[in-house]
Amino acid sequence: MNAISLLTLSLLQSVAKPVVTMADQMRSDGRIYVVIAVMLTILLGITFYLVRLDKKISRLEKQS
Amino acid sequence: MHRSWWKITGIVLLTYTITAGLLGPVPKLPLLQETIRNLYFHVCMWFGMMILFTVSVIQAIRYLRKMDRRYDLASRHYAGAGMLFGVLGYSTGMIWAAFTWADPNISFTDNFSTIARDPKLIGAAVSLLVYVAYLVLRDSIPDIDRRARISAVYNIFAYAILFPAIWILPRVMESLHPGQDGNPALDVKNDISSSMRIVFYPAVIGWTLLGVWIATLRIRMEQLKEKQLDS
Numbered sequence: 001m002n003a004i005s006l007l008t009l010s011l012l013q014s015v016a017k018p019v020v021t022m023a024d025q026m027r028s029d030g031r032i033y034v035v036i037a038v039m040l041t042i043l044l045g046i047t048f049y050l051v052r053l054d055k056k057i058s059r060l061e062k063q064s
Numbered sequence: 065m066h067r068s069w070w071k072i073t074g075i076v077l078l079t080y081t082i083t084a085g086l087l088g089p090v091p092k093l094p095l096l097q098e099t100i101r102n103l104y105f106h107v108c109m110w111f112g113m114m115i116l117f118t119v120s121v122i123q124a125i126r127y128l129r130k131m132d133r134r135y136d137l138a139s140r141h142y143a144g145a146g147m148l149f150g151v152l153g154y155s156t157g158m159i160w161a162a163f164t165w166a167d168p169n170i171s172f173t174d175n176f177s178t179i180a181r182d183p184k185l186i187g188a189a190v191s192l193l194v195y196v197a198y199l200v201l202r203d204s205i206p207d208i209d210r211r212a213r214i215s216a217v218y219n220i221f222a223y224a225i226l227f228p229a230i231w232i233l234p235r236v237m238e239s240l241h242p243g244q245d246g247n248p249a250l251d252v253k254n255d256i257s258s259s260m261r262i263v264f265y266p267a268v269i270g271w272t273l274l275g276v277w278i279a280t281l282r283i284r285m286e287q288l289k290e291k292q293l294d295s
Contacts, residue, residue, distance in 0.1 A: 020092040039082045047075050057284045064291050
């Protein structure tokens with residue numbers, strides 16, 4: 001009897017609180033920082049490109 | 065660099081978006097899991113697109129009032145930057161949907177036929193195609209003044225279909241896409257937890273500023289081209 005009630009209780013709990021897997025493993029391993037580094041590098045590259053283009057256009061605007 | 069403070073602001077906000085967006089706390093939701101962080105990227109593309117299209121239609125109206133070619137050029141290139149964001153929003157949405165809406169138990173084609181008929185997706189596709197037609201129409205008219213006038217008028221019509229297609233239509237019909245219930249359409253206060261809002265708002269501003277930067281570069285380039293042609 002006790003075992004059955006325990007089982008129902010644990011079942012109810014599992015229904016009430018579904019276990020959601022998040023990337024906790026990835027975070028504790030420190031791997032998420034790799035993703036951040038990659039994305040920041042891309043952003044840096046785009047920024048660098050836009051700054052260069054902006055300067056080039058500014059120079060042409062001064063010339064004309 | 066030409067008037068650089070807001071460009072620096074945009075890049076700083078985007079750096080913050082990427083760092084805090086991947087490290088910050090998010091609510092643990094089944095099915096969505098870590099993909100909830102796409103809010104800072106996918107959703108921001110659409111917000112950026114709406115803002116850029118709004119700027120574009122304002123410039124179109126200004127052109128029709130003043131008949132100044134500068135406004136026409138601005139209108140064209142803000143629409144171009146908006147299209148870029150819209151296409152990126154659509155493609156990122158496709159990837160996101162493939163991992164959250166798709167049912168792994170049924171075949172790829174069955175999944176595709178359910179997802180592809182979602183009203184939000186159709187609405188977004190319609191509005192993007194309307195803007196593609198704007199670019200095609202505009203670039204196919206050789207006469208400069210007629211091109212500017214016709215495309216400015218078309219721009220207003222395109223803008224008028226944009227919001228019904230992406231906000232009203234998916235609310236009238238049943239859609240898988242979140243953010244359709246309640247009033248206003250995207251209830252940012254209740255749908256998004258406060259820990260996410262402090263990243264989401266800066267992210268929208270950051271991405272939009274990046275889009276504005278690209279658009280202004282294009283506008284200045286075209287102005288230079290025209291000056292060269294005149295001289």
